Amino acid sequence: MKRMQLLTGIMAAGLTLGPVISARACTTVLVGKDASQDGSTLIARNEDVDTAWAKHFVVHPATSNGPTEYVSKDNGFKVTVPGAGLRYTATPDWQQKDGQDQFSEDGINSANVAMSATESGTTNKKAQKADPFVKDGIAETSMVDVVLPYIHSAKEGVEYLGKIVEEKGSAENNGVIFSDKNSIWYMEIGSGHTWAAVRVPNDKYAVIANQTSIGTLKLNDHANYLASPGLAKFVKRHHLAQVTQNRVNYAQAFGTNNKLDATYNWPRVWDGQRLLTPSKKQSIKQHDLALFMKPDQKISVATVQRVLASHFNGTKYDSNGKWVGGYRPINVPTDVESHILQIRNDVPAEIAGVQWLAMASPATSVYVPFYTNVNTTPYQYQSGTDQPDQSSAYWTYKLTRVLTDPYRNKLINKDVRPAQKKLNHQLQVNLKQSDQTAQQLTGSALSDYLAQQNQQNADLAQNTFEKLNQKLIVDSSRQTKIVHHQDL
Template identity: 70%
Template sequence: MINRFKCLVGLATFGMVMGTVSSASACTTVLVGKKASSDGSTMIARNEDVDTAWAKHYVFHAANSNGPTQYVSKDNHFTVDLPADQQRYTSTPDWQQEDGQDQFGEDGINGSNVAMSATESGTTNKKAQKADPFVKNGLEEQSMLDVVLPYVHSAREGVQRLGHIIETKGSAENNGVIFSDKSSIWYMEIVSGHHWAAVRVPNNKYAVIPNQTMIGNVNTKKGNYMASKNLVSFVKKHDLNGYVDGHQVNLAKAFGTNNKEDATYNRPRVWDGQRILTPSKKQSIDQKHFTMFMKPDKKISVAKVQKVLGSHFTGTKYDSNGKWAGGYRPINVPTNVESHILQIRNNVPSDIAGIQWLAMASPATSVYVPFYTNVTNTPANYQKGTDKPDNDSAYWTYKMTRVLTDPYKNKLINKDVLPVQKKVQKHLDQNLTKSDKQAESLPSDQVADYLTQCNQENADYAQKQFQKLNQKLTVDATRQTKIVQDKNL
């Protein structure tokens, strides 16, 4: 069993520093419907939080037809039969693997341009857990992407396959999972050992989701909801909160929590994301309830999603990179290990529609590199890195930017990092526009090789720019140390 502690390592330290109660979960999710986005694409995004030094890789899995296969998790011995045909897909597993088996694949896009992000860790209240306990050898986050994403052809089918596994094999944890395709986004919450529900995100709205059960009313007779078999009767039988009638329950009331820890650890992140995307709606950071799906004031771009994922209450009195106040857990934290935006575009041909925007380490001090997913491999520098610093891997280049700026917070970020971020991101965006046009002119059998080359070139360019930035930060950080010392003499 690997020693990852699934999004937990470092959070106890965070709790002591920030004055909050440490939580058994982490990560933050952003969902954007196609009519809420600036270019008509669907976007699902998430910060993955694990540890302050824990490299992630970016890998490609080729399509194959090897016949029936049984998956057995080396972590908790979860077992499931797999379909014969596996589509190509991408993922961002942990650096630490066991006998070649991916661990915590987390996010990717498959050959049908279906995107999946797994998971947004959550909590289930004690009464619901007692009624349907989690299963020790049930499906965990660490196995989820690999047993679902290669085998589904739509977002809805993703929910159905995962739901069937949970009902028949059981779940080991409370998790929120996102699926998207060019037309729709589905957000699914696994809330007990065998029960789950999912809601289709309204096309004209977005959501910011913390580590808390967020789905409210579930109407099993309507097509924009899906749920486990007998969910409603289960809630009624066990006298859980949230029962409405014979086909409706409030999932958050029945299975979730809304306590003092949620008030400091979860709800403030919803407030922060919604203030960025819908600033016209004035809300309080300490209010007890937030609407899950919101209309943005302006159509949401990839850059706007990046801004949300990099926020630490930026520009507010709660800014955790300045004079911190309030005890609230921000979206951007030192334990970010990667941040992804999975974009399925509707304004380009299908073979270049899937873009996996990937920022290694902290999104606040990194850059989102746009990676095509119709490829033959991933960049070599994204297949390297461990829990020990190195000079080659993408993860450790971007991690060092965070490390060098941390003692001085906003000072060096504003002075050194933001100008480089802006320059690099602009260059990458321009490259994407150019390579889109070039790819559209190529014969279909040449597209994947070309996109693979584009990904490597973009990865190399961005990393080289941040390596230069880190050299400058080293000098500026030591000068800043001297300034502080001189003031104290």
């Protein structure tokens, strides 16, 4: 399978993630509507894949009489789907599998339901032995495309995907996020046929790394917790964790808590909580970090951007500095795209969904806001491969990362930060202005206008970074040592 590999280091550490695991290793940020600055629900994630792997941004039209069977050309997963499907956006890999999109990852459908899939996780050996992963079960490659077109709320998304896992099995341990204007649900698939989900408290946020993270499930509280049928009995029968009063700790039953987590996962959660709740003093070595936290201040889209771009900035653990401990940061060179899916409550439903996309590394890119009530996407987001080019969005922003890497702190502070700050402000202004105009339009006139605004913002951002890259070429070349006498 493309970019699926055995991780021998992880296996040596005693983890089991199925016969193969995804090379993806993402970081997720979730913000409840009462914790956000403007009352939006926010779900966000860095997609980590490779140092040279373009992503596209596309929109799939609604269907009224489409195919009723989906067969993955990656692992053979088969599932029956409705003939009628909603329009939805997605960010698939540049490379299709026999004409089929792979790793669509994130999007918003026409019912204003958002989905991000997946946050790769880990399953302990005992749980996997009890319920092995299924080779041709549902996997990250197919998940968005077989779920997002068919759901009308975040909770329905959990139930819809859960039924697939129960009936067809799962090929991997995955964390999946669903949101609508009212709620966010975080779901984890812990073994071949078991899953659990928790509703994110409206006044809290979560930062999640590659570790099974859902703690105590209150299985009688269906308003806030969901799980596969018979989960408590399964856990008890296989002695995975204690079950008391229909409560079970899902992470304890299915997850891991070991040396790899101590360097790879806990530090990212610590870093996100450090940024969002600085009043809470914690250790980077702490293993009992809460899944949900209250922020010290309301969280904006810009704040989430800062978290996703973090590499322990301002600490001795900074991977661009001393990198004490060698802990895995949130922002890494293998970021291929970063998304923030915003469902707004202070504008009409027709313009409520905004998909903020930063191609390549968010630390040296910019999040461009894209309305999702559209029938097309900016042209530069529909191209790009694993080879550099001079036109695609991915490679424009990737070049910025490449040019700054040798002189990270110097050029980022001198050139990149000022350009980002100015551009971010202008994109925010543009979004507010287009919101006002859009509210005077309906139907195809509205969707056409929103698509035009998306293209204009894409052009503005890319033109800005093309000029920035030219400046970086000059400035980086001046960092080389002079090896001749300038007076001769």
